[in-house]
Amino acid sequence: MATGGAKREDHARLLQEIAQMLEDGLETQTEPFPETAQEFARILDELRALDPDDVKGRLVIAGFLNHPYGPDGQRCQECIYYLVHRRWCDLPELSLPVEPEWWCRLWKI
Amino acid sequence: MANLLWLQGGACSGNTMSFLNAEEPSAVDLVTDFGINVLWHPSLGMELGDNLQKLLRACVSGEIALDIFAFEGTVVNAPNGTGDWNRFAGRPMKEWVRELANVAQFVVALGDCATWGGIPATAPNPTESQGLQFLKRERGGFLGPDFTAKSGLPVINIPGCPAHPDWITQILVAVATGNAGEITLDEFQRPKTFFTSFTQTGCTRNMHFAYKVSATEFGQRKGCLFYDLGCRGPMTHSPCNRILWNRQSSKTRAGMPCLGCTEPEFPFFDLEPGTVFKTQTVMGVPKDLPAGVDQAGYIKLTGAAKAAAPAWAEEDIFVV
Structure with missing residues (x-):
């Protein structure tokens, strides 16, 4: 069983890996933004089909960016799935460490 | 003593199950402590066949005073407005509902189906279901927008799928004990004490x-x-x-x-x-x-x- 310290290290390491992938220009599917709950559900279905360890696949399908997006500057910080203190996306299909200034097309307020 | 008659139209009996689980007051308390005489209820009534028809006819004629008419389920109008898909005691239920509502002091709709049609009245509404005085948000329903019971009150709507047991029994007690004047209704004829x-x-x-x-x-x-x-x-x-x-x-x-x-x-x-x-x-x-x-x-x-x-x-x- 992982201790609290080990969990924090894992979290930090994964966050760093994701940040590096985005920094290196990982191309993700930012469009189309799901306008309705049905379209949102179809993206979730794509995510569920991935291998649970396929972090890169999740980033690509969810359309992650390492900066705010759109005319309103949408970002994880205001997203309903974002846990501010854990710096964590709590959407079960993503379950990833994320930074508050990032964004993905599963953004929901 | 207040006479209560309870009938079911297009219903799953959910509100009956709810009512029988009431605690404050319980269904038994209604009879023993609050003077409610249950004339007939689908799960409690003893009369069958001709005896039930005789009882219902006595209510309609005024031979038996009908103080509270409680209705659970939708009013079924299919096919083609006849109501034959929901026959009860020898005739379409909707005919009993019309006649009994017209002689009752109070009419109480129990659960979503009786209030505004609920699940059965959802499009395409194959049973041509209506609530007693609403069809979804539209006022009117089976009894029409201007209907009032003999007491002067419109149908008292207690919605829910099912309605909470205590909402049902508390309103029945209020009506049976002469406290109906304290029940104020909202725009959908729900008691404000519960639905504000x-x-x-x-x-x-x-x-x-x-x-x-x-x-x-x-x-x-x-x-x-x-x-x-x-x-x-x-x-x-x-x-x-x-x-x-x-x-x-x-x-x-x-x-x-x-x-x-x-x-x-x-x-x-x-x-x-x-x-x-x-x-x-x-x-x-x-x-x-x-x-x-x-x-x-x-x-x-x-x-x-x-x-x-x-x-x-x-x-x-x-x-x-």
Whole structure:
């Protein structure tokens, strides 16, 4: 069983890996933004089909960016799935460490 | 002594089951303590066949005074307006409903189906179902918009799928004991004492609602069910978190979203993939916001609440 310290290290390491992938220009599917709950559900279905360890696949399908997006500057910080203190996306299909200034097309307020 | 007659139309008996589980007061208390004489009820009545028809005819003629006519289920009009798909005691139920409603001192609609049609009246409504005085939000229903019982009150609507047992028995007691004058009704003829506050009022997840922390799976004890799981607690009028179910809990307390079953539009979901138990959004913003909140205010509030959220709001604080 992982201790609290080990969990924090894992979290930090994964966050760093994701940040590096985005920094290196990982191309993700930012469009189309799901306008309705049905379209949102179809993206979730794509995510569920991935291998649970396929972090890169999740980033690509969810359309992650390492900066705010759109005319309103949408970002994880205001997203309903974002846990501010854990710096964590709590959407079960993503379950990833994320930074508050990032964004993905599963953004929901 | 007040005579109560209870009939069922297009119904699943859910409100009967609910009524029989009442505790404050119980169904037995109605008889022993509050002077209600149950003339007949589908699960309790003794008369069958000719004897039941005789009883019903005696009510219609006035030979037996009908103080309270309680109706559960929809009024079924199919096929082609005849009502033959729901025959009862020798004739279409809707004919009994019309005649009994006209002689009753009080008419009480129990549950969504009797109030506004509920699930049976959902499009395409193959049973041509109606509520007693509403069809969904549209006033009128089977008895028409101008109907009043002999007491002068319109149909008293006690919605829910099912209605909470104590909503039913408390209203029946109020009527039977001469306190109907204290019942004030809202625009949908629901008793205001039960249907002015929201389902969210008293919800144990209100602090998660305030700090915009979402539950993302059924049964989670942390997080609010409104943001992702389609909970209609902030838009639904009911006392489900004030008058608890089984004196213990409520849907939202147990981690199950409110379905909005006391509102005329219920059921809200169209059963398309991604719509059931999922908050409906347009461009990431909930389509139905908490009552009285506008979109700009909601977005501003979310930003402020997330920024102010304490760490404990993200933990399961109910773990002992």
